[in-house]
Amino acid sequence: MTFSLIICTYMRPKALLTLLKSVNKQTLYPNEILIVDGSNNEETKEIILHNNFENLSYYKVDEKNRGLTKQRNFGISRVSEDIEIVCFLDDDTVLEPNYFKQVIHTFNENNNIIGVGGVAINENRWEPKNVDKKYNSNSYYELDGYVYPEGLRNRFRNYLGLTSQLASNCMPEFSHGRTSGYPLTGKCYEVDLLIGMSMSFRKTLFKHLCFSTYFEGYGLYEDADFSIRALDYGKNVIDTKVQLSHYHDAAGRPNMYKYGKMVLRNGWYVWRVKYPHPSIKAKFKWHAVHGVLLFIRLLNVITTNERKSALTDAVGRIVGWWSLIFNKPKIMHNV
Known part of the structure; x- marks a missing residue:
């Protein structure tokens, strides 16, 4: 199957170069690589000019096409006619050598699959289950012979009965699903949500969306x-088996106030795309979980060294939460 790689980037030339070097080591190389650069300087362009990567096309977009979703749509519009699979990667990722080979294998295995996501192995916290050890269900999540140590926010939710019974990346009616990812079992897991750091789709999908x-x-x-x-x-x-590492480069990220506000407003938007008319119970649980998360961020102001970051994030969440009363996001259906 022919496949294209689209990398949308913003002010991360060094991270992008590291990613492209890992693409060069792939056992199956992309038929085309499209770099869509929204940076407001020339550093990324210079990196591309001074390094030779096969099948690569570079595009510097103007203000009108800047922003992640706009850059992705820009890239899609320039994918070659004969391409069958379109792969997206964050610019701060690094691939394992068989990454693309496994992506294409998975699409070939099942014609009903429209999207494939990978696993960030450097963030994977799953451990083999010790049969001689008893695990507290509020502190550990178990799956396929592995256990996942829950973080503070999930332990809070477990004790308060605000945890989803669905597997990770599957959205319950109150939206807040598990974010544990999956153990490295070699299996494929059917999900609702793919993560932008690593997702690939059949090109036919873009005729519709x-x-x-x-x-x-x-x-x-x-x-x-x-x-x-x-x-x-x-x-x-x-x-x-689709494996990479994700390093969360701080360059190009919004300030924490904007981020906190987006957590609420964008989170509400996605929830209502999946569940336009949630039950009263689901609405209560959606708000209750955000209350727990806000409490933890406020607690971080005194329990971590990143006090300013935690405070501005918390203020953004409060503003975003209150804004939903007077100015709910309008769902865009025709996209």
Whole structure:
């Protein structure tokens, strides 16, 4: 199968170069690589000019096309006619050598699969289950012979009965699903949500959908919105053999106030894309979980060294939460 790699980047030339070097080591190389650069300087362009990568096309976009969803749509519009699979990667990832080979294998295995996501192995916290040890269900999540140590926010939710019974990356009616990912079992897991750091789709999908321009700039949760809408055309899976590392480069990220506000507003938007008319119980649980998360961020002001970051994040969440009373986001149906 022919496949294209689209990398949308913003002010991360060094991280991008590291990613492209890992692409060069792939056992199956992309038929084309499209770099869509929204940077407001020339550093990324210079990096590309001074390094030779096969099948690579570089595009520097203007203000009108800047922002993650706009850049992705820009890239899609320039994919070659004969391409069958379109792969997206965050610019701060590094691939394992068989990454693309496994992506294509998974699409070939099942024609009903429309989207494939990978696993960030450097963030994978799953451990083999010790049969001689008893695990507290509020502190550990178990799956396929592995256990996942829950973080503080999930332990709070477990004790308060605010945890989803669905597997990770599957959205319950109150939206807040598990974020544990999956153990490296070698299996594929059917999911609702793919993560933007690593997601690939059949090109035929883009005859019907594009990325929503509701998600401006940094575009928090735009990947969730798109993968939910993709479910109308097939299955999404996370393949634990599709492996990479994700390093969360701080360059190009919004300030924490904007981020906190997006957590609430964009989170509400994605929730209502999946569940336009949630039950009263689901609405209560959605708000209750955000209350727990806000409490933890306020607690971080006194329990961590990043006090300013935690405070501005918390203020953004409060502003975003209150804004939902007077100015709810309008769902964009025709995207």
